[in-house]
Amino acid sequence: MAALTPVSRTPISFYLPVVALAGAIAGLLVGTAQGSPLLGILGGAILMAGLAFLTTQIVKAETPSRWGMVVLLGGAGFLIGGLAAALIGAAFGAFFGWFTFWLFEGRYRAYVPPYLTPGQVLWHHSFRVICGAILVFLITPILVVMPLSFNAQDFFTFTPEMLRFDPAGYSLKHYEDFFTNLDWQGALANSVKIAPAATLLSVAFGTLAAIGLSQAHVPFRRAIMAILISPMIVPLIISAAGMYFFYSRIGLQGTYLGVVLAHAALGIPFVIITVTATLVGFDNSLTRAAANMGAGPVTTFFRVQMPLILPGVISGGLFAFITSFDEVVVVLFVGSAGQKTLPWQMFTGLREQISPTILAVATILVILSIALLTVVEMLRRRSERLRGMSPG
C-alpha cells in the first residue's frame, strides 16, 4: 500500500504523553500481575516516556534505538523472572520501540487520507485497536488451554518448570491417556457414531422442510416454521427434561436411537435456516423448465434444485454436526452411561477430576474443528468455481 499522506515529525508535547499513556496501560497489566496496579501504572508511564525521550532526542538513530529497547527490556525481564519474562520484556521492547518512532516520525498519518481531522485519525486507529482487543478477548481462553495440555503435572497449573521452558515441565502423557484410556476411547466412539447419524437425519428432514415451507401455497407456513425452529429457542434444559420423560415412556431413553433422534431434533433448525436462506436466491422457473422437459419432481430435485442449494445444505449439516458433537445437556438426560459422548466425559471429568486430559481432548477438538471448517470451505469454493459462480 502506497502512502497517502506525506509525513512529518511531531512535536515532543504530542508523542511523549501518548507513549506515557501506552506505558501506563502496559504497566497496569504487569503491575496487576505483580499485585500493585498503581505502582505499575506510574512505573510504566515514567519508564516508557523516559525511554522515548532518550531514543528520540538523544540517540536519534532509529534502528539501534529500537534494538536497544528490545535488549534492555528483555534483559530486565530476564533478571526479574527468567526466560519467560525475558521474552515478554523483549516483546514489550519491540512494541514500544516501534510505537515511539511511529508517533515521532508521524507515520500514523501515512496511510489515512490527507483530509481527515486529527479526531478522525484517532478514531481510525482506535477502531483497529478495539477490534484487535475483541479478537484477543475471544481467542485467549482457547490459546491458554493448548500449552496447559502439555503439562507434566495432573493439574491445570503453569508450573515453574513450564514457565522456565524446561523440557521436564512438558509431557505428552495426557495425550497418551486420551488415546489409551478406555473411558475416553469409548466416549470418542460414541460421539463418532451418534454425530454423523444425527447430522444425516437433520439434513434430510431439514432440507425437505425448508423446501416445503418455501412453497407459497403451504398453509400456516409461519406457524409451522416457528414450531420446527423452537428447539433452538427453548432453553436446552427444558427440551432435555421433556425428552427424558417422553422417551422414557416410549422406550427410547438410554438407547442410541433415542440420542440420535434427540440430536437430530436439535440440528434440524440450523438446516432449515441455512437452506431457507439459500432458497431465497433460487429461481423457481428452473423447476418449471425442468418439468417442461419431462423431469419428475424427484429428478428435478436431485438434478436441478439440490446442486444449487448445496452450499446451504452443507453449512446447515456442519452446524447440525457440531451441535451433536458438542452437546452435553440433552445427552445427559436422554442417554445412559452406555451412550456417554465426548462432551459428557469432559463434563464429568471436569467435575470429578480436573485432569489436563480434558485440555488435550479440547486441543485435539479445536484442531479437528479448524480442519473440518477448512475442508468444507474448500469444497464450497471448488463447487462454486466448477459452476462458474465465482471468478476465483
Next chain:
Amino acid sequence: MKLTKTLLASTALTVASGMAFADGHMASEMTIVSWGGAYSNSQQKAYHDPYMEKTGITIINDESSPEGVAKMRAQAEAGNITWDLVDLEAADAIRVCDEGLAMEIDHDEVLAAAPDGTSASDDFGDMIVSDCFIPQIVFSTTFGYRTDQVPDGVEPPKGACDVFDLETYPGKRGLNKQPIANLEWALLCDGVAYEDVYDVLETEEGQDRAFAKLDTIKDQTIFWSSAAEAIQLLADGEVFMSSTYNGRLFSAIEEQGQPIGMAWDWQMFDLDGWVVPADLPEDRLARVMDYLYFATDTQRLADQAKYISYGPARASSAPLVGQHAELGIDMAPHMPTEPSNAENTFVNNYNWWADYRDDLDSKFQAWLTQ
C-alpha cells in the same frame, strides 16, 4: 459433486455400521453409579474388575452420584429405572430410603458374613444407618494446607479451627459450597462443646451464630463445589488451606507429589455406600444382589483401601488393610481412623441432616449471595 456424494455415502455407511453395532449387548450389562475420579478408580480395581472376570458381566460406570438423588427421583417418576446400583453418602441414602426410591434390604440375608462367622449386620455394626444402605467406606472431610505457604516461625495448621484464624494463617481458604461440616466447624471453633453442636444448630440463634463465625472469613474464602476443584485450588497455590475429602488429599500428596500437608483435627467423619433403586425387574435385581454379595465382603472392602485412603466399613476388613498397590507405602497411617489422626473427630449426624438439609441448604445459599 462426485466428491460430495462419496462423502455422503461413506457417512451413511458409518452410521449404518454404528447402529448395527449398537444393538445386541444389553443382555449382560449392569450400570453402576458412582463419584468418578480416583474413587471410581479404586472401585473399578477392587470390585468391578475381579467381578467382571469372574462372571463375564460388563459393568458400565456412570459418574452421576453428585446428582444421584435427583436422577433417582426422575427415573422413578418416568417409570424407567436405568440404574442398577447407586453409590451415595449416608445422609442422601437416608433421604432416598424415606422417599421409597431405594429398596430396603435384609443385610444378613443379602451380604456375606465375616470370615470368622460374624453376621454382616454385626460386622458393619452401627455403620448401617438406614435399611436401604450398604456401607462401603468411612471417609472424612478435613483440611489440607500448602506446606510452602506456612508463615515463617509459625506451627503449620493442625485442623479445622485454624481456618478461622486469619492472623496466624493469612491467605485465601477453600470451603465446600454446602452447609454440611462448615456450620458444625463454625460453632465448634466458636466455643460450643462437641456434644452440643447439633442442639445449638437446631435453634435460630445457633444458626445465626454459625453464619456470623463464617462471616469473619467469608471474603477470604473461595467456595468449591467439587472435590477436584479443592485439590486444583491447593495445587495452584490459589488457597493456603482448603477442606476436602481425605482420599483426594492423599492422592494429591502421595501420588502427585504436591507440597500439601494434612491437618486432621476435627475431621468430619462420614459414610458412603450403596443403595439399590426400588422396583428393579427380577433378573436385574438378582444380578445386583450377586454383585453386592461379592463386592462388599471382607476381602473386597480391604482391597479398596489399597487404592485410596478411605477406611473399610467392615470391622473385619481393618486388619487386612495393607500397602498401596502401586506406591507400596503403608496405608494405615493415612486412614482417617488411624489413632494419631483421630485425636479430635467429628461424626456427622446423618439423621439430623436428613431432617434439616433442605432448610439449611437454602439458608446457606442465601448467605453466600449476601
